[in-house]
Amino acid sequence: MSRSTTLQLIAAAITIAVLAVLHQGLDWFFHLMSVDYALGVMTGAVVVLLVWFYEDRKDRLSRAVGDIPSAEQQRARHSIDL
Structure with missing residues (x-):
């Protein structure tokens, strides 16, 4: 082997x-766990994953289109230039 x-x-x-x-x-x-707690944990996890998926997709689309960079990215670039 x-x-x-x-x-x-x-x-x-x-x-x-x-x-x-x-x-x-x-x-x-x-x-x-109780059933209510388990359902709350699962619901919260699903909501977090959906928001994460939405924001990741929005970020990828804006990068693909060549959109104007966010203010946070601009701020980082300006501080690097200094």
């Missing part, structure tokens, strides 16, 4: 072990 194959097998075994521990830990954690 080559060195890269051995390293890939070790990495796969470590990944499986980490996922198994994570699964057991999250299962224990969610059984301790």
Whole structure:
């Protein structure tokens, strides 16, 4: 067996072990929570991810179009020029 194959097998075994521990830990954690708390956490996570996705997409589109840089970027460029 080559060195890269051995390293890939070790990495796969470590990944499986980490996922198994994570699964057991999250299962224990969610059984301790109430349903309202779990729904609040999931709702908050979804809202944060949606806002993050929206802002990232807006930023990528403005860079693709060659839009005017934001004031924060302009401020950083001016301070670098000084």
